[in-house]
Amino acid sequence: MTQVTERGTRLSAAPRAGVRRRSPAAAACVVGGAVAAGLGLGFLAVLVIVLWISSPYPDSGPGGALHLAAGLWLLAHGTELLRYETLSGVPAPVGVTPLLLVALPVLLMRRAARLGGASDEEDEEVLPATAVFSAVLCGYLAVGAFATVYAAGGPMPADPISAAWHVPLVAVLAAAGGVWGAKGRPLGPLPNWLPGGVRRGFVRPRYALALRAGAGGALVLLGGGALLVGASLAWHGAQVQASFLSLTGVWSGRFAVLLLALALIPNAMVWGAAYALGPGFALGAEVTATPLGFAGAPALPRFPLLEALPAAGPGTPLTWAAAGVPVVAGLAVGWFAVRRAREVSYGETALTAALGALVCGVAMAGLAAVSAGPLGSRRLAEFGPVWWATGAAAFAWTLVLAVPVAVGVHAWRYRPAEGPVAVDADAPVDDGWHDSGVRELRWEAMRKAAGTLVPEIVPEPAPLVPLGPPAVPAASAPAAPAAPAVRARRAVTVVAGLDLRPGPGPAPVAPPVPPGPPPVIGVRVLARRKPPA
Incomplete structure (x- = not known):
């Protein structure tokens, strides 16, 4: 259904189409929950029928065996069964649930909810978690109600009050676990209506x-x-x-x-x-x-x-x-x-x-x-x-x-290290071995302490690039004009922690400056290295 605006443009009813697209997915989830319950019932029915056929003296027909299978399925959910054939004539309840039987409905229901909340195709629309949970639960509980009514005509019927809350409880827990697993097990924040301290504490x-x-x-x-x-x-x-x-x-x-x-x-x-x-x-x-x-x-x-x-x-x-x-x-x-x-x-x-x-x-x-x-x-x-x-x-x-x-x-x-630990008073505190420039200083100190064991590697001089007329002393005149030269640009690594300010006392005598480019104080010039591939 479309709507026509004043300019004649047709607008499609997108929300209605979205509802139509979601209805097959919801129906599939309902069918998945019913199939999960039916598989559990079918497994127990086949097992009871096989035992009934192999028994040399069966005390009931196949109908009684099927009624007993429905009762066992309800017992697997924790429902109490009633045994009427007693010596006193008083119905005796049977409420000890074999825990290994509980795994059958839980796994089937969890698998149905997980499949309902997952999507195999990229263009397939996925239902919200609440919709998947509700749809799967409806299908499962419908079969559970049918099994409760059917088991009432057998030798061990189920207690209706016990079945009314045991079956939904198991189904709710299993479906919640399946939907949670299908959504990637998100923990997420707690609801906003809780106090902030509680929400921060639980993370x-x-x-x-x-x-x-x-x-x-x-x-x-x-x-x-x-x-x-x-x-x-x-x-x-x-x-x-x-x-x-x-x-x-x-x-x-x-x-x-x-x-x-x-x-x-x-x-x-x-x-x-x-x-x-x-x-x-x-x-x-x-x-x-x-x-x-x-x-x-x-x-x-x-x-x-x-x-x-x-x-x-x-x-x-x-x-x-x-x-x-x-x-x-x-x-x-x-x-x-x-x-x-x-x-x-x-x-x-x-x-x-x-x-x-x-x-x-x-x-x-x-x-x-x-x-x-x-x-x-x-x-x-x-x-x-x-x-x-x-x-x-x-x-x-x-x-x-x-x-x-x-x-x-x-x-x-996390006990402290045993034995005395030598501490250098002159060493910087928490300098960081991998800080920029510190490794070079430590290696230089180690090389000087080792003497001739570690040879000094002298980098190749960089090519000279002429810039303009050089500055020469006033006492001497150049024989011929020559183009000045400076070294090519190199990588400069700044060493952190060096104090370049002059200290108290008489100023030290500066050594003679050799001819060439002016030295750089407070930095160390290193050749740029090509990073490893």
């Missing part, structure tokens, strides 16, 4: 170092938890094997148990880290496993990973040795919190280490929260570590160790 290097130090401490804790779990599995190898073989006798069932155990390994790593930190993890009502003791009789189902639990009773020196894991984590936070700059003060280093300990505590609290959940009702309503206790313990361990370690590493790294 300091201490926050990047604190994030790196906290992430390093959290990784050390997770690695230590994995080490504890592996050592305990090897220690209780016979019990683990007996539990694995007693669950089912067919290879498809054992394969399913193995897959579930692999998906729960990240949960076991977090639980091992919580055990090493001290608070431990709950195994039901009033039953907690800590290094100081394991009291109570938990009502646990038979599962290979649960056979690696420590024996009931008070703690032993072997369980107390788990405290070495947070000690190493605190040392790691202190090491990574030191900046490679001499001008940083000790207070700044200590503050960076404290912020790194805070980041480590927050990260461990979040991991403990997502790795725990109920496995049933009554005695199994509490299962896993307590998030606030785990985060507080991680912060306390790393704070106590990281701050002195960071200060000590900073002091050792």
